[in-house]
Amino acid sequence: MHTKRIIPCLDVKEGRTVKGVNFEELRDAGDPVELGQRYSLEGADELVFLDITATKEKRKTLVDLVIRVAANLSIPFTVGGGISSVDAIHELLKAGADKVSLNSSIVKNPELISEASQRFGAQCIVAAIDAKNESKGKWNVYVKGGTEKTDLDVLQWAEKVEALGAGEILLTSMDKDGTKSGFDLELLAEVNKRVRIPVIASGGAGTIQHCIEAVSIGKADAILAASIFHFKEIEIHDLKKEMKNSGLDVRI
Numbered sequence: 249m250h251t252k253r254i255i256p257c258l259d260v261k262e263g264r265t266v267k268g269v270n271f272e273e274l275r276d277a278g279d280p281v282e283l284g285q286r287y288s289l290e291g292a293d294e295l296v297f298l299d300i301t302a303t304k305e306k307r308k309t310l311v312d313l314v315i316r317v318a319a320n321l322s323i324p325f326t327v328g329g330g331i332s333s334v335d336a337i338h339e340l341l342k343a344g345a346d347k348v349s350l351n352s353s354i355v356k357n358p359e360l361i362s363e364a365s366q367r368f369g370a371q372c373i374v375a376a377i378d379a380k381n382e383s384k385g386k387w388n389v390y391v392k393g394g395t396e397k398t399d400l401d402v403l404q405w406a407e408k409v410e411a412l413g414a415g416e417i418l419l420t421s422m423d424k425d426g427t428k429s430g431f432d433l434e435l436l437a438e439v440n441k442r443v444r445i446p447v448i449a450s451g452g453a454g455t456i457q458h459c460i461e462a463v464s465i466g467k468a469d470a471i472l473a474a475s476i477f478h479f480k481e482i483e484i485h486d487l488k489k490e491m492k493n494s495g496l497d498v499r500i
């Protein structure tokens with residue numbers, strides 16, 4: 249049985265951590281360096297840092313901020329946002345990231361996954377998929393921070409990123425993002441049926457029970473959440489204790 253991971257997510261805009269609902273109405277959630285340090289001490293398994301407006305504003309991820317966050321961490325650290333070349337990936341891994349999360353750039357240029365995976369190892373490459381439900385059992389891939397619809401089918405795209413060499417999928421339900429109404433379990437289960445690489449569930453965490461459902465019914469390998477951790481609605485330690493009590497394998 250795989251150990252299930254708890255991963256707080258720092259959505260960063262202009263150097264601050266922010267959180268919205270359905271990718272909109274962003275509010276301030278604090279300093280990313282301080283939050284990263286706090287999560288490291290509180291028992292998070294990993295940390296994800298997403299520069300959410302980098303692609304839209306056509307600029308690179310904030311490398312100096314990555315260096316500052318990484319300096320205070322003792323857990324694996326994934327960075328995403330505006331990364332569109334092997335050189336940019338190399339720069340971030342050198343700055344202290346353990347993995348990179350790629351989304352818009354790999355939709356535009358899928359070969360980037362293979363190139364990066366061959367050069368740095370599949371374990372460094374996370375394919376982020378922002379999914380929006382179109383009709384029963386069908387989801388479309390969105391890019392540019394959820395602002396642009398593509399004609400890609402999420403389930404087919406998940407299979408393709410695995411085949412190209414991604415080591416992990418970060419799967420965000422845009423319909424559920426920030427709503428705290430629970431993860432999209434159908435989406436998670438469907439993607440998990442089609443791929444063998446780990447899937448991180450994102451979008452919708454509101455209660456401890458939601459997280460337990462995502463890893464059991466949705467078969468996710470990890471859950472990613474933001475506001476429930478940033479605003480201390482759920483403590484990571486309590487979440488892990490409850491997961492363990494439910495028979496799940498977690499690192500306490």
